[in-house]
Structures are given as C-alpha cells and as structure tokens.
Amino acid sequence: MTHAHVHIIACGGTIAGKAESEKELIGYKAGKLTIEELLQSVPEVTEYADITGEQFCNMDSTNMTEDLWLRLARCVEAAADRADVDGIVITHGTDTMEETAYFLNLVVHSRKPIVMVGSMRPATALSADGPLNLLDAVHIAACRQAGEYGVLVAMNGRICGARSVEKTDTTHVDTFRSRQMGYMGIIQNGIPYFYQQSLRRHTYLSQLSCQGITKLPAVCIVYCYVGMSPALIRAAVASGVQGIVTAGLGHGKIPEAVLKELKIAAQQGIVTVCTSRTLGGIVSTTEDDSGFFRIAGDNLPAHKAKIVLQLALLQTRDPNTLQQFFDLY
Numbered sequence: 001m002t003h004a005h006v007h008i009i010a011c012g013g014t015i016a017g018k019a020e021s022e023k024e025l026i027g028y029k030a031g032k033l034t035i036e037e038l039l040q041s042v043p044e045v046t047e048y049a050d051i052t053g054e055q056f057c058n059m060d061s062t063n064m065t066e067d068l069w070l071r072l073a074r075c076v077e078a079a080a081d082r083a084d085v086d087g088i089v090i091t092h093g094t095d096t097m098e099e100t101a102y103f104l105n106l107v108v109h110s111r112k113p114i115v116m117v118g119s120m121r122p123a124t125a126l127s128a129d130g131p132l133n134l135l136d137a138v139h140i141a142a143c144r145q146a147g148e149y150g151v152l153v154a155m156n157g158r159i160c161g162a163r164s165v166e167k168t169d170t171t172h173v174d175t176f177r178s179r180q181m182g183y184m185g186i187i188q189n190g191i192p193y194f195y196q197q198s199l200r201r202h203t204y205l206s207q208l209s210c211q212g213i214t215k216l217p218a219v220c221i222v223y224c225y226v227g228m229s230p231a232l233i234r235a236a237v238a239s240g241v242q243g244i245v246t247a248g249l250g251h252g253k254i255p256e257a258v259l260k261e262l263k264i265a266a267q268q269g270i271v272t273v274c275t276s277r278t279l280g281g282i283v284s285t286t287e288d289d290s291g292f293f294r295i296a297g298d299n300l301p302a303h304k305a306k307i308v309l310q311l312a313l314l315q316t317r318d319p320n321t322l323q324q325f326f327d328l329y
C-alpha cells in the first residue's frame with residue numbers, strides 16, 4: 001500500500017517545549033525543539049505516512065500575530081496546492097490554537113486534510129502528550145475523508161472542528177472541547193472515526209479570503225462587566241478600529257452608557273458585533289428604537305467573531321451585508 005504524504009508545518013508551542021526536569025509541567029519554555037527533534041520523539045509516524053516538515057516559526061503562541069497568520073495561510077495554501085501532498089499537520093501552541101484554526105478554516109480554500117496539534121505538557125515531561133497527539137494528527141491528515149470537515153484540532157484523542165473548538169482548561173491535557181456542538185470525531189488506536197460535520201462554510205466552500213492582503217482591518221474586543229467605563233469604547237475608536245466586538249452580558253447585552261458610545265462610533269462607520277461572555281447560546285440580531293443596528297455574532301465567542309468581522313470587512317462595510325457573513329460562517 002502506498003503511503004499518504006503528510007507535510008508538517010511547525011510553529012512551536014508546548015509540543016516543542018523544554019523544561020529543566022521531567023517533573024516540571026508549568027515552568028518551561030515553549031517553542032524550543034525543531035521539527036526534526038519533534039519527529040525523532042515519535043519515529044512511528046513514518047510507518048503510516050511519508051513525512052516532510054518545515055519550520056514556519058518556533059514560538060510561544062501567546063505571541064502569535066495577524067501578520068504571521070497571513071503568512072501561515074499562504075504557507076498552508078502552498079502546501080495544499082502541491083500535487084504530492086495529501087494532508088497537512090500544523091504543530092502550534094495551544095493558547096491561540098483555536099483562533100489560528102478558525103482563521104485558516106475561513107481562508108485556506110482546500111479540500112485536503114488540515115490538522116492542528118499541540119500538547120499541554122512539554123516534550124521533556126513525564127507522560128508528555130505531544131508524541132501521541134502528533135502521531136494521531138498524522139493519522140488524521142493521512143485520511144482523505146478528514147479534508148471534508150475543514151480545519152481540525154486533534155488533541156487528547158478527540159477531533160474538534162475549528163469553528164467550535166475551545167480551550168477549556170489552563171493546564172490539563174483534556175482541555176480542547178466543543179462544549180456547544182460536540183466533537184467531530186474520536187481517534188482510537190490510530191483510527192479516526194467521524195460522527196458529525198459543521199454546516200457552516202469553511203475551507204473549500206469559504207468565500208472569505210486574505211489573498212493579496214498585507215494587513216487585516218483593525219478590530220478590537222471589549223469585554224462587558226459591572227462598572228465598565230464607556231471610555232474603553234472612546235479609546236478603541238481613537239486607536240483607529242473599523243469594528244468593535246463586544247463580549248456582552250447574557251444575550252449579548254451592553255450597559256446603556258457603553259451603548260451610547262457605540263452609537264456614536266456607528267455614526268463614524270465603526271460597526272459593532274455582539275457576542276456573549278456566557279460562551280453558550282446564540283446572540284441574535286437586535287435593532288433599537290434609534291435604528292442602531294448591531295451585528296449579531298451568532299454563537300461565536302468574541303475572539304472568533306473578531307476574525308469573521310476582519311475578513312468580512314475586506315469585502316464590505318455595510319452592517320446588513322456583514323451580518324450575512326455571521327449567518328453563513
């Protein structure tokens with residue numbers, strides 16, 4: 001049987017992390033091992049696929065930037081366009097993995113498997129979770145069917161979709177979940193099993209794109225809480241944002257004084273997208289008596305709604321048209 005060719009794009013994170021001792025699970029440096037060293041820790045990968053690798057960056061994903069996202073999207077797309085590549089694995093720090101996964105899910109227009117993977121324990125730890133996670137990710141990327149479901153996150157035996165995946169625990173290995181929508185699949189003993197897929201547009205069906213873009217539109221997130229100052233909105237406007245995503249209360253509610261500032265911002269063409277800090281349920285469209293139209297972020301968390309808004313703003317600034325993107329993606 002001929003092997004699938006899986007190309008690994010390495011970005012760093014804890015999976016490439018090193019600590020002073022094998023007992024040290026927190027005080028370590030992320031992004032230290034190279035892709036070659038990572039692969040040495042799990043030589044079994046070559047039994048299941050022909051592996052090539054490239055070091056895209058080697059960093060703590062806390063410092064991921066939108067500029068790197070644009071470059072990474074091009075790198076992934078270039079790999080996916082290669083006739084000799086069947087699937088792609090991206091190793092990445094877990095802190096921003098859900099954002100990178102969703103960004104790539106929207107802008108990489110490929111039907112080949114794209115699987116993101118990381119670890120919660122550094123490579124030097126007792127019971128490091130990286131090697132098995134990496135082996136699992138390679139198995140999934142070698143499985144043609146996996147390309148149907150958009151960008152996937154494979155961690156701790158679970159397969160999550162990019163739209164719904166969330167990091168739910170600061171340090172535990174069982175941190176990546178899809179609490180609202182459930183896992184897309186499970187990987188057991190090297191075999192991926194799929195149970196569901198997202199009906200929201202992604203990868204080969206996505207009409208969002210960052211092609212030819214050197215900078216994403218500036219959008220910020222404002223978290224709502226008792227005692228918040230409307231000055232936060234004025235500061236955001238002064239910083240030059242084109243849009244503001246609110247992580248609102250309950251059904252996306254925003255304190256009156258803050259809402260007033262958002263209405264003023266709207267007069268300058270700055271759009272507001274409402275999400276909820278509850279991280280569960282849907283925020284639906286609301287228009288108040290003054291005709292101030294707030295875009296509804298659906299059931300996306302603020303940091304994912306921000307990505308949709310940034311990509312949609314590349315195509316339109318009309319709030320009603322922007323809303324349609326949130327209904328589709």
Ligand SMILES: NC(=O)CC[C@H](N)C(=O)O
Nearest residue numbers: 013014060061093094095
């Ligand atoms: N478990 C991790 O990967 C977290 C380590 C680091 N902060 C990162 O995201 O790269």
